[in-house]
Structure formats: structure tokens, C-alpha cells
Amino acid sequence: MSNSKDAVRKVLDQVKADNRTSLTAPEGKLVCDAYGIPVPKEGVAKSAGEAGKMASSMGFPVVMKIVSPDILHKTEAGGVIVGLKTAEDAEKAYETILGNARKYKSDAKIEGVQVQQMLAGGTEVIVGSITDGSFGKLVAFGLGGVLVEVLKDITFRLAPATKEDALSMLDGIQAHEILKGVRGGEAVNRTALADVIVKVSQLVTDFPEIVELDLNPVFATAKSAIAADVRIVVDFAYVPKPKPRPTEEIVAAMNRIMQPKAVAVVGASAEDGKIGNSVMKNLINGGYKGDIYPIHPKAAEILGYKAYKSVKDVPGVIDTAVFAIPAKFVAAALTECGEKKIPGAVLIPSGFAEAGAPELQAEIVEVGKKYDIRLMGPNIYGFYYTPANLCATFCTAYDVKGHAALSSQSGGIGMAIIGFSRSAKMGVSAIVGLGNKSDIDEDDLLAFFEQDPNTNLIAQHCEDLKDGRAFAEAAKRVSKKKPVIVLKAGRTSAGAKAASSHTGALAGNDKIYEDVLAQSGVIRARSLRQLLEFARGVPVLPTPKGENVLIITGAGGSGVLLSDSCVDNGLSLMSMPPDLDAAFRKFIPPFGAAGNPVDITGGEPP
Structure with missing residues (x-):
């Protein structure tokens, strides 16, 4: 492969020397030849x-x-x-x-x-690659030629893609039947087409400066897949996101934050209605058994606990500091946490990036990096971890223990999750606010909950993914052990604007999220209600062994609605086997209906 890399490097060096942002057609051909991508x-x-x-x-x-x-x-x-x-x-x-x-x-x-x-005949398709702000390099496949703009029938996977990923893309477009040959047309050579997808995905991975690539059209026939036209756009200033931290390192810090032996409350208060007062009360009333250290410039004690001027005056080790002070004072207090070697800070205050003060947020991020403090927030309600009876939040204490871990990017959605969990008596292991995600984000939570024996399902609400690739890699691993459910908000361009104004997040092309989440084994919820119902239902429902569905109903009308629902969700109603049919008929009155759905009518007792 090194020769092929050298050949591409030589072409790109020339483009760079000429100060160009795209390759000529002959240069594109040289690049394709180097990677074995068939061109005429x-x-x-x-x-x-x-x-x-x-x-x-x-x-x-x-x-x-x-x-x-x-x-x-x-x-x-x-x-x-x-x-x-x-x-x-x-x-x-x-x-x-x-x-x-x-x-x-x-x-x-x-x-x-x-x-x-x-090149003549065959089906015109497009194989390409784009560079997404969150997911990095993606490979794309769809119907090509003039239709690509109109139908936008295209599917994405993270690059580099495996052969399995590539084959799944051929079935991932709405017009996938065309590839199988319709009306006497011949089916395309799937292996040849998948091979082109894999090679393109490898090329853009090896050369991150290739920010856009279009093979359009690719003529796909029964024999081959050949790219008639090659367009390559480069950006030599493009830098991929740095590799995420090693999982062990994330888990070590998250364990101390989520299951602390001692908590400091920075800005603790004896005054009702203050956030620092609510946090203290929740820690106490929630039944937390570790040490609680109120931090206050003047008070000697707060709610019966000895108070300290600074975290540095506390004699013992502190695992987590919960902040309830105005945004402008956070950086200085965080620096003291760093000097005290506190591994985690829960930043409840708002007034950072979401409120037009990105410089305040940049400052705390720098402090966090300097002292290796992991930051949760800012602009959050805090978090609950029920196995430790820990309510590090200004909301009310929560005590229904269970095994679902939930998180939200928005505080309002967090309140809804807490309210629903409480009214439905849904047991949770954790409810976490992520807010502006200045540091800790969804993939850090996945790493923690993956190894947390108290959690068997993870449900997350997000408006953006700071590092979609890191999330996808974590989710792919975790979803094999525990269900991961995601409600990604901001699907339309109007929704995207709402998301961006609220949290400094921009929702990109929803199709990318749709495809990458599926590729990562994530169950996607379409609404908050669905996220919560899945969180309740998935752990108690056995996983079906197959696709065969049988409907038993007391009303014909319900049977029809249920049949529609099956079709909408890609399930198939089984045809009734004769022995089962005979068994059912013994119970069905003559005016009922056997078959599937089985209508036992309202006249029968349950």
C-alpha cells in the first residue's frame, strides 16, 4: 500500500505547491489508479x-x-x-x-x-465522501447522475468502512430495489460496488486533507463498477479531532465523580431558595453517606456541617466539587480545586457559552486541562447516582432505585425526565445533566455506565455530539452489552437553529445521525416520550427470537390498527400454521375470525 500512498502524496504535494483547492481530472485519475478505484x-x-x-x-x-x-x-x-x-x-x-x-x-x-x-448502460450511482464537523470522515452512497440532487436518496457510514458496512449501504437507500435489477434490467455487481466504497473510505482516511470526494456517476453493471467522473476537493489546513482519552482513564475519573467518598459544595448556603442551599439539602435528605464539606467565605457552619473558606482548607480528600456560585467566580474556585487535586467538578451555574460568554467557558476549560479536573456542565441541574444515594443537584432528592441511566443536554428535558421517572415509579441508577458539555459528554457517560454493575440500560438526550466519532466508537462497543437509546434533537433546519441558539450546538444533516447511530447499534428514539418508554420497556421485554408476529385481539378494528403498526415498524405478520389455527378455532365463536390477526371478539372472557 505504501507505493499507492506515495503516488497520492506526490499528486497532493503538487496541488499544495500550486495553492489549489481541487485536483484536475488527470490528477483525480492518478489518485484513483493508486487506490485501485476503477476509472475508464x-x-x-x-x-x-x-x-x-x-x-x-x-x-x-x-x-x-x-x-x-x-x-x-x-x-x-x-x-x-x-x-x-x-x-x-x-x-x-x-x-x-x-x-x-x-x-x-x-x-x-x-x-x-x-x-x-x-461507459454505457448499467445503473448510475454516486460514491463520495464528506468531512463532518462532528463525525469527521464519512463515506456516502446513493443513486447518481441528475437524480442525486432531486431525491437526496443517500446513505452514510463512518470511514474507513468495512466490506459489511459497504454492502449494508447498498441496501440502505430507498431505491435499493433498482440495484437488484428491475423490469428486465440486470442486477449490479454488489462486490465490485462495495469494493469502490471501501477503497474511497480508506483513501480519505489515509489523507485527511481530502475534504470532499465525488465519483459521479459510477456506472454499475453486472460485470463492474467504473467511476466516469472524479472530483476531489482538498483543504490542507484540516486537522482531525484528537483521539479521545483511553477508556481506563475516563472510567477512573468518572468512578470518583459518580461515586465520591467526599463532596464539597462550593457556594453552600444556609439561606432557603439559594441553589447552594438546595444542593446541601439534597445531599443530606437524599441519604448520602460520604463526607459533605460546605465551602463559604464567612459561615462557620451550614445546616449542621462545618464550613470552610476554601476547598484547600479541607483536611481530607475530596472527590467531587459541586459549584453553586455565579459564572464569573467559577475559574478562580476551580483553580483551588486543581491545587487540592479534586478530580471532578459539577458546574451548575449558567452564564457561559449558552449566554454569549464563550470566553468564560474557554477559561474554565483551560483550568480543567491544566489540573486534569473533569468538568460536568456548566449550565446543568447536576446529577443523581442512586446506588450511592447521591443527589448532587438543586432539584429534589430522588430515591426510586433501578438500572436505567438517563442523561440530557437540556435542563428542561432533565426536569421532564425526573418528573416522568418519579410519576411512573421508574427505577433509575442515574440521571445526569450535561448542559454545555465543556468537557464531560455522552461518550464519557457510556464508558462509565458500561462497567457500572448498577446500570443495565443507557438512555441519552442530545442536541449535538461534540465528537460524534468518539461517541460512535463507544456506542458500538457498549451497545453489544447494554441497550443504548438516543433521542437526537434538532432534525430539521428550523430545529437546528433552535438547538444552536440554546446551547452553541448545530444540528447537521439528520441523515448522517440516522445512519451512524444505526451503524453503532444505537436504538433511536423519535420523541421524549418514546425515549422514556424505551427506557422503561426494553429491560422488561424479552428480545423476540424472530420477525414473526401474531396478533390476538378482541376487536377487528384494533387488529387492523395493530397490523398497520407492524408494517410501519418493518415487522411481518406470520401466516398462521394449520395446527395453531385448529387450536385457536376451538376458542373462537363462529362469528369471530381465525387467521392473523385472530379476532376472538368481545364476547369471550380474557
Whole structure:
């Protein structure tokens, strides 16, 4: 592979030296050749005999074009002949083209005649790659040619893609039936097409400066998949996101934050209605058994606990500091936490990036990096971790223990989750607010809950993913052990604007989220209600062994609605086996209906 990389590097170096942002068609061909991406065969013939041999070796039909720096308008000069079907035709065409060129411009410098394989028939598809702000390199596949703009029938996967990923893309577009051959058309060569997808995904992974790539159209036939047109856009300033922290490192810090032996409350207060007062009360009333250290500039004690001027005055070790002070004082207090070697800070205050003060947020992020403090928030309600009876929040204490861990990016959604969990008596292991995600985000939570014996399901609400690739890698791993459910908000461009104004988040192309979440084994919820119902239902519902659904109802109308629901969700109603049919008929009154749905009518007792 190193030779192919060298060949591409050489082309890109030239583009960089020329200060260009895109490759010429011949450069695109060189790049495709280096990675074994099939493009039309071509060559320059210097004689009629050579043209005939060249055409025969590439296979007919061919197109022939004059190659001359002095002739820009080849067609006008009679320098292009298409659809040549035999070696003899090619030889004749060579002479004709040369004659026409001389007539057109007698002193033109002629380098020869280009012979190029002509692509015809097959299905036109597009294979491409884009660079997404959150997910990085993605490979795309869809119907090509003119339809791509109209139908936007396209599917995405993270690059590099495996052969399995690539094959799943062929089935992932709405028009996938076309690839199987309709109305007597032949089916495309799936292996050849998947191979092109895999190679493109590898190319953009090896060369991150390739920010956009289009092979459109790719002619897919029963024999091959050949890219007729190559467009490559580069950005030499593009830098991929840094690798996420090692999982062990994330877990070590998260364990101390979520299950602390001692908590400091920065801005603790004895005054009712203050956030620092609510946090203290929740820690106490929630039944937390660890040490609680109120931090206050003047008070000697708060709610019966000895108070300290600074976390640095506390004699013992502190695992988590919960902040309830105004935004402008956070950086200084956080620095003291760093000097005290506190591994985690829960930043309840708002007034940072979400409120037009990104510089305040940048400052706390720097402090966090300098002292290796993991930051949760800012602009959050805090968090609950029920196995430790820990209510590090200004909301009310929560005590229904269970095994579902929930998180939200928005405080309001967090309140709804807490309210629903409480009214439905849904047991939770944790409810976590992520807010502005200055540091801790969904993938940190996945790493913690993955190894948390008290959690068996993870449900997350988010408006954006700071590092979608890190999330996808974590989710792919975790979802194999525990269900991961995600409600991604901001699906439309209008919704995207709402998300961005609220949290500094921009919802991108929803199709990318749709495809990458599916690729990562995530169950996608479509509404808050569904997220919560899934969180309740998935742990108690056995996983079906197959697709066969049988509906038993007391009303024909319900049976029809249930049948529709099955169709909408991609399930199939099984055809009723004769032995089961006979067994049912013993119980069904003569005016009921056997078959599927089974209508036992309202007259039968349960």
C-alpha cells in the first residue's frame, strides 16, 4: 500500500505547491489508479496501428479525442469521435481526427490521439465522501447522475468502512430495489460496488486533507463498477479531532465523580431558595453517606456541617466539587480545586457559552486541562447516582432505585425526565445533566455506565455530539452489552437553529445521525416520550427470537390498527400454521375470525 500512498502524496504535494483547492481530472485519475478505484481505461496513441491495438485491449466501444495544447475546443475542430466498435474503426478514426485537426489549425502541436473506454448502460450511482464537523470522515452512497440532487436518496457510514458496512449501504437507500435489477434490467455487481466504497473510505482516511470526494456517476453493471467522473476537493489546513482519552482513564475519573467518598459544595448556603442551599439539602435528605464539606467565605457552619473558606482548607480528600456560585467566580474556585487535586467538578451555574460568554467557558476549560479536573456542565441541574444515594443537584432528592441511566443536554428535558421517572415509579441508577458539555459528554457517560454493575440500560438526550466519532466508537462497543437509546434533537433546519441558539450546538444533516447511530447499534428514539418508554420497556421485554408476529385481539378494528403498526415498524405478520389455527378455532365463536390477526371478539372472557 505504501507505493499507492506515495503516488497520492506526490499528486497532493503538487496541488499544495500550486495553492489549489481541487485536483484536475488527470490528477483525480492518478489518485484513483493508486487506490485501485476503477476509472475508464485510456491511453494516447501515436499511430493508427497503436490506436487499434489500444482500443482492442480496453474493449469496445471507445471514444477518441485529439491531444493538442493548441486545440482547446476539440469537438469544434472535429477532434472527437465516439462509439467506435472495432479496431478497424479506431484506425480510421485516428486518420480522420488527425486530418481534421490539421485543417482546423495547420501549425498545431499534436501529441497524439487519446483512446478512452466508453461507459454505457448499467445503473448510475454516486460514491463520495464528506468531512463532518462532528463525525469527521464519512463515506456516502446513493443513486447518481441528475437524480442525486432531486431525491437526496443517500446513505452514510463512518470511514474507513468495512466490506459489511459497504454492502449494508447498498441496501440502505430507498431505491435499493433498482440495484437488484428491475423490469428486465440486470442486477449490479454488489462486490465490485462495495469494493469502490471501501477503497474511497480508506483513501480519505489515509489523507485527511481530502475534504470532499465525488465519483459521479459510477456506472454499475453486472460485470463492474467504473467511476466516469472524479472530483476531489482538498483543504490542507484540516486537522482531525484528537483521539479521545483511553477508556481506563475516563472510567477512573468518572468512578470518583459518580461515586465520591467526599463532596464539597462550593457556594453552600444556609439561606432557603439559594441553589447552594438546595444542593446541601439534597445531599443530606437524599441519604448520602460520604463526607459533605460546605465551602463559604464567612459561615462557620451550614445546616449542621462545618464550613470552610476554601476547598484547600479541607483536611481530607475530596472527590467531587459541586459549584453553586455565579459564572464569573467559577475559574478562580476551580483553580483551588486543581491545587487540592479534586478530580471532578459539577458546574451548575449558567452564564457561559449558552449566554454569549464563550470566553468564560474557554477559561474554565483551560483550568480543567491544566489540573486534569473533569468538568460536568456548566449550565446543568447536576446529577443523581442512586446506588450511592447521591443527589448532587438543586432539584429534589430522588430515591426510586433501578438500572436505567438517563442523561440530557437540556435542563428542561432533565426536569421532564425526573418528573416522568418519579410519576411512573421508574427505577433509575442515574440521571445526569450535561448542559454545555465543556468537557464531560455522552461518550464519557457510556464508558462509565458500561462497567457500572448498577446500570443495565443507557438512555441519552442530545442536541449535538461534540465528537460524534468518539461517541460512535463507544456506542458500538457498549451497545453489544447494554441497550443504548438516543433521542437526537434538532432534525430539521428550523430545529437546528433552535438547538444552536440554546446551547452553541448545530444540528447537521439528520441523515448522517440516522445512519451512524444505526451503524453503532444505537436504538433511536423519535420523541421524549418514546425515549422514556424505551427506557422503561426494553429491560422488561424479552428480545423476540424472530420477525414473526401474531396478533390476538378482541376487536377487528384494533387488529387492523395493530397490523398497520407492524408494517410501519418493518415487522411481518406470520401466516398462521394449520395446527395453531385448529387450536385457536376451538376458542373462537363462529362469528369471530381465525387467521392473523385472530379476532376472538368481545364476547369471550380474557
